Amino acid sequence: MKFLKSVYNFCASWTGTIIIVLFVIFFVAQAFVIPSRSMVGTLYEGDMLFVKKFSYGIPIPKIPWIELPILPDFKGNGHLLAGKRPQRGDIVIFIPPHEPKTYYVKRNFAVGGDEVIFTQNGFYLHPYEGDDYVQSHYESSRIVVMMDKKFVFEPYSQDHPGIHYSNGNSSYFVMANIAQESFNNGFLGANDDPNRRGIAMMPLNLDGELVFYKKISPDEFFMIGDNRDDSNDSRFWGSIPYKNVVGKPWFIYFSINLKNSVEAGADKNPKALFTIRWKRMFKTVEGLEKQLGEKAGT
Numbered sequence: 165m166k167f168l169k170s171v172y173n174f175c176a177s178w179t180g181t182i183i184i185v186l187f188v189i190f191f192v193a194q195a196f197v198i199p200s201r202s203m204v205g206t207l208y209e210g211d212m213l214f215v216k217k218f219s220y221g222i223p224i225p226k227i228p229w230i231e232l233p234i235l236p237d238f239k240g241n242g243h244l245l246a247g248k249r250p251q252r253g254d255i256v257i258f259i260p261p262h263e264p265k266t267y268y269v270k271r272n273f274a275v276g277g278d279e280v281i282f283t284q285n286g287f288y289l290h291p292y293e294g295d296d297y298v299q300s301h302y303e304s305s306r307i308v309v310m311m312d313k314k315f316v317f318e319p320y321s322q323d324h325p326g327i328h329y330s331n332g333n334s335s336y337f338v339m340a341n342i343a344q345e346s347f348n349n350g351f352l353g354a355n356d357d358p359n360r361r362g363i364a365m366m367p368l369n370l371d372g373e374l375v376f377y378k379k380i381s382p383d384e385f386f387m388i389g390d391n392r393d394d395s396n397d398s399r400f401w402g403s404i405p406y407k408n409v410v411g412k413p414w415f416i417y418f419s420i421n422l423k424n425s426v427e428a429g430a431d432k433n434p435k436a437l438f439t440i441r442w443k444r445m446f447k448t449v450e451g452l453e454k455q456l457g458e459k460a461g462t
Contacts, residue, residue: 190225190234193217193414196257196267201424202389202396203269205326206255206453207413210422211444215257215267216414221247223410231265242407249275250385250409252291253320255449257410258387262401267410270387270397271320271327274380281315282365282376282399284336286329287388288315310370324390325456331393339399340374343367364402378403385409416452419444 193214201209217223221243225234239246250256250272260268274280277292290313291297298307298314306317321327329335342362365376376399380386384403389395398404419441421428430436444452 189228191217191222194228194411195417196269196413198269199422200396201394201426202391203255203271203326204330204391204394205328206271206324206390206449206456207269207326208419208427208441208444209424210420210441211416212418212420213416214414215411217411219247219412220250220256220406220409221245231259237407240407242405242409246406249383249406250412251275252278252289253324255413256385256387257412258385258404259408259410260387260401261404261408268387269413270389270395271324272385273320273388273398274378274386274403276380276382276384278380278386279313279315280365280378280380280386281310281370282336282339283370283373284333286318286333286392288317289319290315324453326390326453327392328390329392333393335393335395335399339363339365339367339376343374343376363400365399381405413449415446415448416444417446 194217196213196215198207198209198211198213207213222245223243224237225244226232227234235244238244252272252275254272255269256272257267257269259266273287274289275292279290279292281288281290288308288310291301295314298316302316302319306319308315308317318327345362363376365378368375368377378386378398380403383406385406386398386403388397388399421430421436421439421441423430423437425431425436428436428439428441430439447455
């Protein structure tokens with residue numbers, strides 16, 4: 165009893181409270197606010213969620229806001245304890261290669277060894293397991309042969325209804341313009357610096373069509389926003405290594421409309437600004453997607 169009382173007294177003290185809060189932030193869960201519309205359809209700007217930090221191992225603890233590691237990266241993989249890797253189709257919280265103190269949230273489109281082609285129609289995936297795997301795991305109607313390999317067209321869109329192109333795949337034309345400027349300036353070849361080109365996928369002429377190709381390096385992940393036409397993602401800055409993986413969304417604890425919340429009209433009506441989205445409160449991503457699927461089926 166004395167031991168339990170001592171534990172209680174410690175937890176009730178300022179020191180104990182601070183230690184417990186820091187332990188939770190470092191190893192269990194951390195609050196995260198979505199500022200942009202890159203995942204609209206599934207997650208919205210103004211969604212405030214907890215990140216489950218033990219989903220893919222235990223990341224090196226960092227002091228919030230300044231993102232300063234409190235321990236060395238002993239294993240060189242950004243994690244105290246390595247865990248399972250993000251799976252294809254997972255929504256992942258991570259640190260992008262070009263903004264080392266910023267958290268992003270996207271859907272993992274491809275893993276190491278996979279090949280990705282982005283065309284005017286959308287995304288295609290060739291899993292590293294090969295053609296037989298594609299044939300046995302995906303609907304034949306979505307399989308297309310390109311570069312003498314079987315690719316799957318938009319492999320996650322059926323199970324995740326939030327995935328969409330809002331402006332007729334305008335992102336493709338943005339990339340095509342960047343590629344044309346690269347051609348004009350002599351930036352060709354797969355080894356060019358992606359930041360110099362402005363895109364991280366190799367432009368190719370495939371049967372007379374301009375497409376963009378990427379083979380994912382080992383233990384890296386190709387992250388794409390569900391709102392495909394309003395997403396700054398791996399198409400532009402490349403795949404991310406495992407060491408940059410933080411965790412996955414746990415649940416939304418609060419949600420408000422921001423000034424870029426088009427659906428609520430907050431972009432035009434100040435009265436809609438900071439209004440609460442009650443129906444999104446305490447929902448998991450899986451719950452939101454189920455709700456979205458049921459709504460689409462009605």
